[in-house]
Amino acid sequence: MVPIDTGTVRALGYTRVSTSEQGDSGAGLAAQRAVIEAECTRRGWTLVEVIEDVASGKTLDRPGMTRALDMLDRHQVDVLVAAKVDRVSRSTLDFATLLQRADRQQWKLTVLDIGADLTTPAGEMFAGIVAQIAQYERRMIGARTRDALTEKRKAGVRLGRRPALPPDVVRRIGDDYAAGMGLTAIARALTEEGVPTARGGVVWHASTIQSVLRSRHAEAAAAES
Structure with a gap:
């Protein structure tokens, strides 16, 4: 460098x-x-x-x-x-x-x-270490989400037709978008890290990310009104 x-x-x-x-x-x-x-x-x-x-x-x-x-x-x-x-x-x-x-x-x-x-x-080496820590945290978020969904199913809880994403996943999507990541890039990262979708799926799409961002924006606007 x-x-x-x-x-x-x-x-x-x-x-x-x-x-x-x-x-x-x-x-x-x-x-x-x-x-x-x-x-x-x-x-x-x-x-x-x-x-x-x-x-x-x-x-x-x-x-x-x-x-x-x-x-x-x-x-x-x-x-x-x-x-x-x-x-x-x-x-x-x-x-x-x-x-x-x-x-x-x-x-x-x-x-x-x-x-x-x-x-x-x-400093570049430091950035690589931080990136690895962040990758670990993202994978842990995905694992916790999957475990929570599994336990709900075992307990007989029926997931509604309009399931919600965990707040930390929604916040991560919003932050990644605000930091300049595109919809496709965010979807690809979530898929690669195994973060479940709201319905427990394993594949994210740009359209799904866009829907999450729109809902987040609408909720923020409603809270301000």
């Missing part, structure tokens, strides 16, 4: 706090910004902007993160810099998805507290 030319790197900072009270105080955001600015100065990177989010870290579906990823995918900036991994995501699966997106779209990610630096060979 050829290291980034430090004389031309355009960095995008990302900071996040969870509550409006923290956002209003500005203390947490300022501390994160200071760390990001210091690192960019040390490495000779041009800090183009620092994007802030006041939102939960449970998913990647946040206004600031969405804008940051769009800028990165469009190659308006070269590297996303964050002070702490939990400011980016609290989910290993989400973080692994972000690493995969960075690799696919050819931009870099640097998270300072855990040394996740995709501008270096060591």
Whole structure:
């Protein structure tokens, strides 16, 4: 891997706090910004902007993160810099998805507290380890879902005509889509990992993923109304 030319790197900072009270105080955001600015100065990177989010870290579906990823995918900036991994995501699966997106779209990610630096060979090795952990977690989700369905059938529970997916599978589909994965790619990944469909099947289709996303969007809209 050829290291980034430090004389031309355009960095995008990302900071996040969870509550409006923290956002209003500005203390947490300022501390994160200071760390990001210091690192960019040390490495000779041009800090183009620092994007802030006041939102939960449970998913990647946040206004600031969405804008940051769009800028990165469009190659308006070269590297996303964050002070702490939990400011980016609290989910290993989400973080692994972000690493995969960075690799696919050819931009870099640097998270300072855990040394996740995709501008270096060591950082690429770290990304591979995270991806393996995420793969294990996905397979465990699939196994738990299959076991739960099996136990229900043994207990004589009749699954209705409109069975629902487990919340963690629905959230994973939404997060993967928000991170830039296409419908077919998501369906292929779920099939390869053995994650059961809502009816206990083993093959996912792009149309199924689209239906899940539409239902998720409709539920979110209903909750806001």
